[in-house]
Amino acid sequence: MSHTLIIATDSLQRQNQKLLKIAEALMRRAEQSPSESGLAYAQFERAALLEEEVRNRTFDLEQALDQLNLTHSQLAQANAATETARADLSNAIETIHDGFALFNASDTLVMCNSRFGKWMRDVHPQLRPGLRFKTYVQLVSRSHFLALPSGVSPAQWAKRRMSHHREKHAVFNSRIAGQRWLQISEQRTSDGGTVILQTDVTDMMRLERRERDRLLDDQARLIRATLDHLDQGVCIFDTHNLLAGSNQRASELLTLPMHHLTIGSRAERLYQFLRDHGQFPDANSATRLRAWMISKDTRAPLSFEVLIGARALTAFAQQMPDGGFVISFTDITTERAAAQALVVANETLERRVAERTLELEAALSDAERANASKSRFVAAASHDLMQPLSAAKLYMASLAEGLHTPELLSHLDKATNALAGVEDILGALLDISKLDSGQVAVELTDVALGDMLGQLSDELAPLAAKKGLDFRIVLPGATVRSDATFLRRILQNLISNAVRYTSSGKILVGARRCGNVVRIEVHDTGPGIPADQHQRIFDEFHRLNTPSRPTEGVGLGLTIVKRACDLLDHPLQLHSQPGHTMFAVTLPLSNPQVAVDPTPTKGHGQADLPSAIVLLIENDSGLRSALTVALEAWGLDVFACASAREAMSLLQKVDIAPDLVIADYQLDDGLLGSDAIAQLRQRHGPLPACLITANRNPELARLCKSIGADLLHKPINPSDLRLLLLSRLPTDQA
Secondary structure (H helix, E strand, O other): OHHHHOOOOOOHHHHHHHHHHHHHHHHHHHHHOHHHHHHHHHHHHHHHHHHHHHHHHHHHHHHHHHHHHHHHHHHHHHHHHHHHHHHHHHHHHHHOOOEEEEEOOOOEEEEEOOOOOOOOOOOHHHOOOOOEHHHHHHHHHOOOOEOOOOOOOHHHHHHHHHHHHOOOEEEEEEEEOOOEEEEEEEEEOOOOOEEEEEEEOHHHHHHHHHHHHHHHHHHHHHHHHHHHHOOOEEEEEOOOOEEEEEOHHHHHHHOOOHHHHOOOOEHHHHHHHHHHHOEOOOOOHHHHHHHHHHOOOOOOOEEEEEEEOOEEEEEEEEEOOOOOEEEEEEEOHHHHHHHHHHHHHHHHHHHHHHHHHHHHHHHHHHHHHHHHHHHHHHHHHHHHHHHHHHHHHHHHHHHHHHOOOHHHHHHHHHHHHHHHHHHHHHHHHHHHHHHHHOOOOOOEEEEEHHHHHHHHHHHHHHHHHHOOOEEEEOOOOOEEEEEHHHHHHHHHHHHHHHHHHOOOOEEEEEEEEEOOEEEEEEEEOOOOOOHHHOOHHHOOOOOOOEOOEOOOOOOOHHHHHHHHHHHHOOOEEEEEEOOEEEEEEEEEEOOOOOOOOOOOOEOOOEOOOOOOEEEEEOOOHHHHHHHHHHHHHOOOEEEEEOOHHHHHHHHHHHOOOOOEEEEEOEOHHHOEHHHHHHHHHHHHOOOOEEEEEOOOOHHHHHHHHHHOOEEEEOOOOHHHHHHHHHHHOOOOOO
16 A cells, blocks of 8 residues: 555655655554554554665665666766767868768768868758758759760759769769869768768869870871871871871872962862873773762772873872871882883783794694604504514414424523513504504493403413412402403503512402592502602603512503503502502492482582681791682681791780681791691690691601691692581581
8 A cells, every 4th residue: 555655756755755754643643542552553563664665665766866877977978979979070071182971871961071062162052961862963963063064964964973873882073163073982881871082183184184185296296207208198188178287298299389288278179280280091080089079978988090290190088087088199100110011021922922832833733743653653563563473473383393402492482482572562562652642442331340350360360379479359349431441451561560570478459439439459569669760660661670679571561551541531549668569540430329418508509618717827928818818708717827926926816716727737947837736726725727738748647647637738629628617617506
């Protein structure tokens, strides 16, 4: 009930006073009513308890009061520290030479220094805490002190400024009135607020402009010096067709008075001078020049020639990006004189060539008549000599039956062999005369190779067995298109030569099918043919006479083989090294299967090449230019270089790896294309590559195989080059 005796809102002092009065009243009542001592005592006891409770409450309240006083003291100290920090921050940002402003995460201005926005006197008084950022931008955009860029409205500027505000960090320049520039730096804080710094960069911008003007002046002086040292006459006109500059050489070439080329002169004066004092080889050049000068549209470059006195000039006019144009004049008098002299020399040379041609034709006609006469004589003589030779052989045979003396039989055998040799020589001479005459009747038929080689095997196998040779002929089942008589003579001479010049080892004759042709190969393990004799052995009566290759035959067999192959258009090949020789004859099949190219073709039967970059390294400028033109005509991008060093430097500049490398094998200064390919692969990875060379040494083919590169021999066949590109370049992916 004690809580009903006091009011909680009273102070502790007031509550204590009330409780003391209550206790005092209870004591008096107890003393005044002794009859009610029991009740009084109970009330007294209750009052004592109440007093104890009041005392405890009083103590608690005193402690709470002390704690509250301590808290008030600490809060006062914190407020003082906050005010001190705020004052220090205000003083700190006020000492900053730049304009400073802080917006909170809600884009409301928290604080700024006096320099922020001071350059805009109509906006500066409104920059107070609580200002919204969007409102600040609107105020600035409409300020009279903001110099807006040409063609930009306040709304557009405000939109662009808000786009910068959305970035985490932005730096940009803004121009204000009075030819001043501010650099605005805006940075987000960790709590999402925004700090803005405004820096006056006017001095920096003015210094930069002065430096740029100085550079422009230096550049103008450099251009003037360059123009004055050019061998060409140059005139520069601005967008209004007014002369902006010219060099001294222009006056010299045009023989034009200096007052005609003063700054500001109209281009019309130059045109009138050329029309009045010059001669145009092309009558339409003057009309085209005038129309070109007055045109306001985009103008293509214009070139023409004009004669000024005895001087021939070529002029080239080209439009500049700003709409003006440059016209240059080059003296080509010497070139024209040289060209005229060349025309005269060519006419003289053509006349002399025609005369010599007639002389050569007459000499050739005489030689052909002499050769025909010789061929006819050889043919007639061979034919006439065959009859007495045959008769002599019959007499020799009859003598052999009546002789029994070993010595005489030996002499007779030698004489018979000598007659056989003469017969062979006459037969060979007859064949050569027929081939030289050009009147040989060639009858192309289907020839079964197996049957023909089988007959030759039967004829020559005994001779090979007599010498102890391993003689094998693999009979093919192919049928070829050729002249049976000449083909048999070709194969017979090749195989008999192998038997004749092989003293031990093997002889192998076989056929290889290669598409629509078959190649007959004759291999032997004879002494071999020196490389310097590979061409000479096909000459008439040329025989090898070395210790390892005894002289046999008369030296006409390979001559007949070569001429017969040329007549029948059967390619003949020879590969030889010590201990091995191979002759090969390529023959067309009689019924070749038509090969189907799986690659789809377009236009002119050629497959399109994919878009690719080809690096060409060729030290010969003529071939490099020809290859570049061919490759670019096929739609390829070509990096043409004269050396490996130039190629490495070019690839480093463009930072692009090529899709294919084509390198000449023998470059300048003893360098090799294979080394250049190795260097490029070290830098750009396993690039497809091809070596081109006129060297047909087999070692080069093995080198290309070892480095994984293709090989093309000069002169380069365009079809072979295109097939190589189709196989090596990457296919475009859809």
